[in-house]
Amino acid sequence: MDFKKHVAKKIHEITALSLKDIESLIEIPPDNKLGDYAFPCFILSKKLKQSPSNIAISLKDELTKKNIEENHKYFDLIVNNGPYVNFFVNKTFFIESVLKEIVLKKMDFGKKEKNNEIVLIESPGPNTNKPLHLGHLRNILLGQCLANILKINGYTVFIVNIVNDRGVHICKSMLAYQKLGNNDSPEVSGLKPDHFVGKYYVKYSELEKSDPSVEEEIREMLRKWEANDEEVLNLWRKMNNWALQGFYETYKKLDFIIDKEYYESEIYLKGKEIINEGLKKGLFKEDETGIIVDLEHLGLGKKVLLRKDGTSVYITQDIYLAFKR
Incomplete structure (x- = not known):
């Protein structure tokens, strides 16, 4: 049971707001003493030419007058609090609903x-x-x-x-x-x-x-x-x-x-190709350790991409792997 959707549905029946807009506005109060859900009435103020607090009173009255039996099933209390209408969920019904849904949906619950x-x-x-x-x-x-x-x-x-x-x-x-x-x-x-x-x-x-x-x-x-x-x-x-x-x-x-395995032995040669191409373009340089990338200006030091003897290191295949992904 999605109580937020139920709150939105009840407000939608009274106001001209769309369900999507209402759902996006519904909040969870910072303190559970203020309820489980809260609807801010500011959005209705301009249209109804009333203060948000007065709209909250009217909206609460409308909600509690309609479908009294259904309201008691879902909510222990609906109150206005300043510019908000606050909803206190019926905990017994909530627990029963969740347990039934778990039994029904099993691993698909949630x-x-x-x-x-x-x-x-x-x-x-x-x-x-x-x-x-x-x-x-x-x-x-x-x-x-x-x-x-x-x-x-x-x-x-x-x-x-x-x-x-x-x-x-x-x-x-x-x-x-x-x-x-x-x-x-x-x-x-x-x-x-x-x-x-x-x-x-x-x-x-x-x-x-x-x-x-x-x-x-x-x-x-x-x-x-x-x-x-x-x-x-x-x-x-x-x-x-x-x-x-x-x-x-x-x-x-x-x-x-x-789902997918990559083997370094199958991709390192492509990494070598990218590194050698980068060397030709001046992106990388050679020193006594091999082909390197100099990132000292970024505070990352120097990194060997290929050893002096031409053999590869971890980052050789990592470069192609990043490209492949």
């Missing part, structure tokens, strides 16, 4: 009509070198809650996910597996697939502590990946598939539905 607005929610944004963690769980729950709230309020909502499936961080778990894996697998180890991949990400840290030179091996592996080296690509596909399999198991348990 749902509003579709509007023309589209909302894009990005969540959870995992990396395929380790399992989902509490931060991702937070992103998933917040993203799904926001999507549910927006959908029931009439918005068209898309949950999109950017999977960071390439780069230095991904190569770390790959290199550790290449050196220490010995045909190990999630099935052999009994680990959830993304946890299995994460195990080798941790092992890389141990490798780096004992042999800092592996950092250069990581750079070389990334260069080979970007050069489409088949051996590196096969290892990458295997470990990425394990990580993604583990992610999807978690999403399923949480009833989390993603």
